[in-house]
Amino acid sequence: MALRSLTTIGRKISEWNLLKTTAIFATNTRNLKQITQSETSDGTLVIAGNYVPSDRASNLVTVKLGDEAPCSACYMCKLNLDVKHTDVLILSQFVRTDGCMLPRRITGLCKRQQKRIGTMVTMAQKAGLMSNINPSWSHRDPRKRYRHKKWNSYWDETTIKC
Amino acid sequence: MSATKRVQQWSTFSRMWYLYDAQWQDPFHSAKILSPYLTGQNKPIYHPLNDCGDHVVVINSREIALRGDEWKKRVYFHHTGYPRGASWTLAWELHQKDPKMIMRKAVYKAIASNLIRRTCMERLHIYPGSEIPEEIKSNLSGQIRPIMPVPKRLQEYSKEEIDNYPKVFDFPNDYVLR
Ligand SMILES: [Zn+2]
Numbered sequence: 001m002a003l004r005s006l007t008t009i010g011r012k013i014s015e016w017n018l019l020k021t022t023a024i025f026a027t028n029t030r031n032l033k034q035i036t037q038s039e040t041s042d043g044t045l046v047i048a049g050n051y052v053p054s055d056r057a058s059n060l061v062t063v064k065l066g067d068e069a070p071c072s073a074c075y076m077c078k079l080n081l082d083v084k085h086t087d088v089l090i091l092s093q094f095v096r097t098d099g100c101m102l103p104r105r106i107t108g109l110c111k112r113q114q115k116r117i118g119t120m121v122t123m124a125q126k127a128g129l130m131s132n133i134n135p136s137w138s139h140r141d142p143r144k145r146y147r148h149k150k151w152n153s154y155w156d157e158t159t160i161k162c
Numbered sequence: 163m164s165a166t167k168r169v170q171q172w173s174t175f176s177r178m179w180y181l182y183d184a185q186w187q188d189p190f191h192s193a194k195i196l197s198p199y200l201t202g203q204n205k206p207i208y209h210p211l212n213d214c215g216d217h218v219v220v221i222n223s224r225e226i227a228l229r230g231d232e233w234k235k236r237v238y239f240h241h242t243g244y245p246r247g248a249s250w251t252l253a254w255e256l257h258q259k260d261p262k263m264i265m266r267k268a269v270y271k272a273i274a275s276n277l278i279r280r281t282c283m284e285r286l287h288i289y290p291g292s293e294i295p296e297e298i299k300s301n302l303s304g305q306i307r308p309i310m311p312v313p314k315r316l317q318e319y320s321k322e323e324i325d326n327y328p329k330v331f332d333f334p335n336d337y338v339l340r
Contacts, residue, residue, distance in 0.1 A: 032336075032338070032339055034338075034339045035338060035339075054332055055325070056329040057332060059325075059329045060328075060329050061328045079330065086314075088319075089324060092316055093330060093331065097340060106334060108334070127313070128315070129313055129314075129315050130316045131316075132315075148231075150254075152225055152228075153227055153231075153232070153233060154227045155229070156230070
């Protein structure tokens, strides 16, 4: 088994990051909505939706292909990374704060990559590698899980059927 | 025999004590690696009648990893010898009762079935945690390399590492953070 680590993937990605062309955009930067709940002193509940800038914009990876025509492939196909279910730093970008996989409308992946990433997120969660991104009622400690789910397990990515 | 030759003879036939960390390792793949050390088949002086096997100390046997859903699919059979004495135990149940048993059975299966099999198994020392008795720790002279990379949990990374890691995609406009 070839030993590969997250640092090598990270280095690969940062090499691509260096190739990134800097450009000036006339449109506004990405704005995300954040819904906050607060209670004032006289007991009224205030639910506010604020626009917040994305914290991913500075570290975003863009792939610059050669002088070919613009490619319609999705970004994971362009990056061509050998992602495993143990690469939690990549997989955790595709989940909500409760561990739920984001839909294709938001991730913008092709169908094959959405299925692959979704399956690997499930594998990482079953192995207890992402147990801090979970619903509030779940057991954070994998050892407190029910029956066979408490012990360590690993998966083979070639079993993903797509 | 000269003094150097005599010492060379002693060190050739002396027993080594190897350490093997079973954390996140598949016990059945590990058993294939460990069995030549126990029987002495990794040595050029090996002969079936030559008792030259080494000792192997396996630590963290509670942290072994099984592939996929093998914890609930693998079944261990035992028969007491009496009528209706058969019992089937799932791997996770066996591991809960004795965290050393799956590792021990995997190595026992990997050693060839002959009269010195039990003698070889006597040289295998398994500990469920990372604690080893002092008299065994003082013997250790080598280490066997783990066969699988140990994964790192997300909570073991610092916040700076997670924030500074390259992001593959950004949220679309008007995405509501959850
Ligand atoms: Zn794609």
